[in-house]
Ligand SMILES: O=C(O)CCC(=O)C(=O)O
């Protein structure tokens with residue numbers, strides 16, 4: 001039995017052993033398989049790396065490629081050694097390549113997309129308007145080194161192809177496709193758009209020169225084309241969640257003031273304007289007959305419509321209806337019967353030559369600038385090379401007589417943008433005449449006749465600013481209300497009143513922006529504008545820690561003649577009225593603020609509409625520190641209709657893209673010797689934004705590093721290597737690109753009283769918060785008084 005047992009046991013053990021062996025073998029087999037799989041994967045990885053390396057070598061041999069990709073450093077991305085055992089040898093640069101393509105496409109659409117400029121530059125973290133403090137600080141280190149904001153679409157694509165950022169074939173194919181799209185009639189190759197224009201701007205080697213005055217335009221047919229590869233589109237508020245949009249829309253509908261509403265179809269709607277911007281021809285380009293005919297037909301059409309009652313002809317309450325507070329002042333005299341507008345000034349003639357009168361006072365012409373030693377051709381005129389050796393030139397105003405100052409600055413090439421010959425006249429196109437009726441918010445008073453009858457509602461929202469569109473319909477300029485009378489008659493007759501067709505002239509007249517005597521069409525008025533956007537002033541800034549020489553005023557545009565003399569006088573009167581209301585404590589919260597001190601040259605009065613902007617770090621009611629930026633909880637007065645109409649004009653005339661239509665305003669009132677210290681406008685506001693000048697022409701300074709020279713003894717005098725741009729009255733300076741984000745700007749102490757209106761759009765998240773707060777506080781005036789900030 002025992003034997004048997006032993007025998008049996010040994011059998012069992014044998015079986016156990018066998019089972020054990022089978023298990024072990026199975027495990028070994030699985031391990032082996034796993035190992036083989038891993039090895040195969042590794043081999044595949046090497047194949048992939050080899051392919052990538054070979055394609056890079058091919059590209060490099062073909063003349064493109066970025067050697068840096070093989071060198072280990074690509075814009076801050078560490079690229080591991082290809083020979084290392086690390087798996088992701090080339091996975092690291094991948095996001096970079098995607099980003100590049102993304103930028104390429106974004107650039108290509110020719111739109112001044114905020115991200116194009118924001119990508120590389122961090123916020124000026126501190127915007128201190130105080131004296132002697134640290135002003136807008138930059139972290140330029142993050143600037144993409146392949147971002148040349150001065151590029152036009154073609155230059156950008158060529159450059160990127162050259163650097164291997166997009167496959168050369170793709171770039172070529174796209175350029176060919178662009179060339180194959182026929183330009184609209186009358187717009188075939190405006191001078192300077194051909195590739196040879198590259199040679200016209202020798203000083204700016206980083207980019208192919210755009211045709212004069214027309215940087216960053218897309219070719220016809222390329223405007224909105226975006227790849228379907230997930231590239232982010234900047235759709236403004238349209239990218240908010242649907243519920244947010246609905247809430248916003250509902251709020252805006254119920255708000256008493258016309259506001260710019262979220263544009264749920266922003267891109268599509270922007271087409272018209274974008275296209276009109278693209279199709280502008282520079283001055284001197286042959287005027288196509290068919291376009292002229294179209295314009296004539298339009299003009300006749302608009303006259304006909306005004307005879308049909310859309311324009312206001314009969315008298316009515318005057319300006320005081322719109323701005324009751326203004327009656328306390330002696331408003332600047334504006335003739336009710338103005339002579340027809342003079343024809344556009346001949347090239348080279350300045351405002352004062354034409355006997356311009358502003359604010360009731362004749363403008364004194366500044367001393368004539370000395371002839372430049374070597375007058376060069378128009379193309380080169382915009383390129384003034386400041387002396388390279390001069391680093392921190394003290395360009396203060398100390399001791400200079402106006403003549404000496406002008407001579408010195410001119411000889412140093414520091415005054416730029418003062419020559420009329422550099423300005424171009426944008427040609428309106430059919431596109432500028434259509435589609436703006438879809439521009440929500442601003443046309444709302446027009447499209448919603450029911451608002452016109454609800455003056456009480458309007459007045460509630462504009463306690464001190466006048467009744468807004470309701471009163472405006474009765475005639476801010478002494479005009480009648482033919483349109484509303486017609487719709488009332490229609491209602492009495494039991495008919496549904498037809499929304500009047502949008503008419504820019506009528507709209508501006510009813511909003512109080514345009515005098516009724518101005519019988520020019522919108523297009524004709526726009527044609528009187530002179531624009532310049534090839535400002536050039538180089539300086540060395542640190543980009544990614546590496547000093548680079550860039551055009552720090554790239555992106556600036558100056559549009560002269562945005563407002564005519566009567567309109568300027570009218571707006572100035574309105575501003576005086578608002579300031580008076582502010583002084584009397586009639587404006588909500590921080591809408592109005594004045595410098596505390598009596599000492600001159602330390603600041604300026606400001607009026608803020610649409611949102612409250614905190615200039616310098618302060619404390620809230622609980623003692624918590626608040627950095628500079630938009631403060632949603634401080635409710636200020638909404639944008640008055642007059643400024644809304646101004647915004648509408650800026651968008652309609654192509655000065656600002658519709659997607660960036662401002663919803664806030666800061667009015668700066670500079671007394672003699674007042675100033676605004678060096679700063680970079682806060683990134684709570686989108687780019688581009690603009691500033692409109694009134695009352696007197698003063699220079700604005702731009703420079704990478706500006707600073708107060710001696711804030712205590714010489715307030716309003718600023719130093720640092722800089723250039724100056726004269727800001728004529730009625731002009732609009734648009735800030736974007738380097739001009740907004742690399743250069744600081746300031747207005748040194750002014751020699752005559754001056755006003756400016758800075759119009760900016762809040763970033764989406766701020767707009768939502770501000771609107772929510774406006775809703776919540778429901779017109780309850782804040783008790784907070786602006787006494788501890790400037
Ligand atoms: O007064 C001006 O033109 C400039 C104003 C300005 O820079 C600003 O408000 O940020």
Ligand SMILES: [Fe+2]
Nearest residue numbers: 679680681745
């Ligand atoms: Fe500014």
